[in-house]
Amino acid sequence: MMKTQIRRLFIANRGEIARRIxxxxxxxxxxxxxxxxGPAAPGYLKGLVTELMCVEEENPALYLNGERMVQxxxxxxxxxxxxxxxxxSESAGFAALVIKNGLTWVGPSPESISKMASKAEARAIAKDYKVPVVPGLERMKxxxxxxxxxSVNDFVRDHGFPILLKAAMGGGGKGMRIVRDTKDIxxxxxxxxxxxxxxxxxxxxIVERYVEHPRHIEVQILGDQHGNVYALGDRDCSVQRRHQKIIEEAPAPGLRDETRKRMQEAAVSLAKGVHYFSAGTVEFIMDWAPEHRDKENFFFLEMNTRLQVEHPVTEQIFGEDLVAWQLRIAMGETLKDKINLKPQGHSIELRLxxxxxxxxxxxAPGPVYGFLPYHSQGIRWEAGIDVIDEVTPRFDPMIAKLISTGxxxxxxxxxxxxxxKNSVLAMPISNASFLLDVLQSQGFARAQPTTKYIEEENQNLKQASESRKARTDRLAKTLLQNLGSIRASSNEVSADTLTRNIFTKNTTSAEVISYASEMIARNPGRYKSRETKLGKGWIENSSFTYCITRDKGALIRWLNIEGETYFDKQKDDETSTSGKSGAHAHDILAPVPGKVIKILVSQGSAVQERQTLLILESMKMEFEVQATKAGTIAEVLxxxxxxxxxxxxxANWQSETSK
Incomplete structure (x- = not known):
């Protein structure tokens, strides 16, 4: 084949993956x-992207418009x-459109994408290549x-409950429902x-028999246009919530070498069968119920014909740049004798x-008042926010990825x-403290959690958090009384410093509180008037990081004490407004910012407790608003x-006295 030289690349994406590409x-x-x-380009892309083109509005519809991307x-x-x-990224039609317009498509062929894009067709093809699959219907009417x-009722009659419904053309937990009863079908x-x-x-x-206690294991595939396909190890992506991954690691812990070999051979066989090249991932589930786990049986789940969010953990243990390899493969380069196939160490990724x-x-989208990631040997960040920024409800709520390798x-x-414990991610709500609870839990330390881990360990995780808070709450109260009057020497920090560790270590002094460093952060192009102080200190032998700023007539203070985070907002005319305002317990409130896509009640509707009243769409997910009591709707607002x-x-409830 003829080699192609890529000189200028268009990145049809945004956020942290745009930076990574x-x-x-x-x-x-x-x-x-x-x-x-917006008024200025994001700082995390400046100096990396050669040209940043301003558009009227970034939204999902823009990035889903193939013709505009090509234009x-x-x-x-x-x-x-x-x-x-x-x-x-997994649209065969878009890949074909790119190629038709004379551009080099950095990814697999449209034909390979098409074969694997539908989970239904992918299941059938996997069976053709003797890859194990869970019983299901890959070609439903x-x-x-x-x-x-x-079709679903017929399947249930033959296989019983529970079953799993999922989108044939997607992933990430979207379009997925577990069904346990006929009335819910x-x-x-x-x-x-x-x-x-x-x-x-x-x-x-498509519909499948639902495996109750699965581990989610996947194999990284890399193929070239000369017919060479290799497996770059495996990853465990079992720690999930709402069917979406939040922790991934490589290699998958606790598996026999024989199982790894069989799984990787199955992945390579499938990839070769569809003439696959570029980076891709073959995902499997492993039945990890106590009575089955010794067998280490695995079943094909899907093939992702793109770069995965969790690709950094594979890069870390193999020492290979998968994005660079995608580009080299697109230019016709061979993998043979050039790729390292011997992993070293262990790498874990957290999704913030x-x-x-x-x-x-x-x-919980909202303002990011300050972001300064901790750096040291073996720590890597993939971030799509600036030092001062905002998480918009228009896109996925992922802020950054934190990767460690040891x-x-x-x-x-x-x-x-x-x-x-040493980073600043100053915003009203994030999952940072929760991730810390998971890392420190015994279930995760045992290295064999299933996709039900968070659901099953939720109470233990809460108790761990409460135990830590019993100590840090007192320290937080002391710090919040002092943070408003800090007079430490400050240096300026901007988005350009996000790849450096700006904190300096400081030994604990005899004082109750000591401050190791403080920085001033500004983002004048996008947030002209906002100035934020970010820093690190010690209190009673416990390290803390903090953020102080002002926004819309309020003093904002954020703390991270030993990984437990605190957010305090004090308006000029109030003493404190920490947490949510006091709404009535049964008020019908929007759980997230978003768009009302369906209203299921009207004035005078009699509803039961837990009945769905409205449905909101936010960040490409649908959220039910359910009644927390039985009653009558007075007005939909x-x-x-x-x-x-x-x-x-x-909506409002009809008062008891008006009945």
Missing amino acids: ALGAQSLGIETVALYS YAIQGGCDALHPGFGFL NNSPAELIQ EESINRAQSEALNSFGDSTL YAEDTKNNFLP TTRDEAIAKLITAL VTQGQQVQSDTLL
Whole structure:
């Protein structure tokens, strides 16, 4: 085959993956072009992306518009396009469109994508290549709702409950429902289809027998255009919430070498069968029920024909740049005798999300008053925010990825714990403290959690958090009384310093509180008036990081004490407004900021406790607003299609006296 030279690459994506692609391209001397909106380009892309093109508004619809992506690539003088992950990264039609317009597509062929894009077709192909699959329906009749319901009922008759409905064209937990009762089949199908259509543009579903205690294990594949395909080890992605990964590690702990070999051979066989090249991932589930785990049986789940969010852990233990390899493969380079296939050490990735772990992990977008990641040997960050920024409800709530690598798994865990305790991620709500609880739990230390780990260990995780808070609450109270009057010597920090460790170690003094360092952060291009102080100190032998700023007439203070975070907002005319305002316990409130997509009640509707009243869409997920009591609706205060903020009152109850 003829080799192609890529000189200028269009990045059809945003956030941390745009930054990661730019770094990979830069290592090969390739120029890059990316999009942004707003008064100024994000600082985390400056100096990495050659040209940043301003658009009127960044939103999912923009990045899902293939023709516009190609137009921007041509307008930017690019000769190649990298889709990143999500959006159009697994669209065979988009890949074909890119190629048709004379651009080099950085990814697998449209034909390979097409074969693996539908989970239904992928299951059938996997069976053809003798890859084990869970019993299911890979070619359901989806021509009409009645046929679909009948297909599911027929499957249940033969295999029983529970079953799993999932989007045939997607992933990430979107368009997925577990069904345990016949009465829930129709509604579960409707909701799964709606979410699948909203997220992936296709409402097709498949059904499988639901494995109750699975581990989620995947194999990293890398293939070239000369027919060479290699497996770069495996990863464990079992720690999840809402069917979405939050912790990934490589290699998958606790598996026999024989099992790894069989799993990797199955992945390579499937990839070769569909003539796959570029980076990809073959995902499996392993039945880890106590009575089955000794067998280490694994079943094909899906193949992701793109770069995975969790690719850094594989890069860390193999010492290979997967993004650079995607580009080199797209230019026709061979992998033979050039790729390292011997892993060293252990690597773990944490996904930091703007989400409320105490409220069913609902998205919690909002301002980031300060972000300064901790750095040391073996620590890597993949971030898509600036030192001062905001998490918007328009996109996925992932803020950053924190990756650690050590000689052993225990060493990697210890490094993550240190990094979480010494970083600044100053925002009202995030999952940082929750991730610390998981890392320090016995279940995670045993190295064999299933995808039900968080659900099953939730009470133990809460107790661990409460135990830590019993000590840190007192320290936080002391610090909050002092933080408003800090007069430490401050240096200025900007987004350019995010790749450096700006904190200096300081031995504990005889004082109750000592401050090791303080920095001033500004982002004048996007947040002109905001100035933030960020720093580190010690209190009673416990380290803490902090953030102090002012926003909209309020003093904002954030603390991280030994990994437990505190957020305090004090308005000028109030003594304190920590936490949420005191709403009535049964008020019908929006759990997340988003769009009202369905209203299921009206004035005078009699409803039962836990009945779904409205459905909101936020960050490409659907959220039910349910009644917390039985009663009668007096008035619905919103309309379908309306955008609402978190805690917006959606409807009123009829008072008892008016009945």
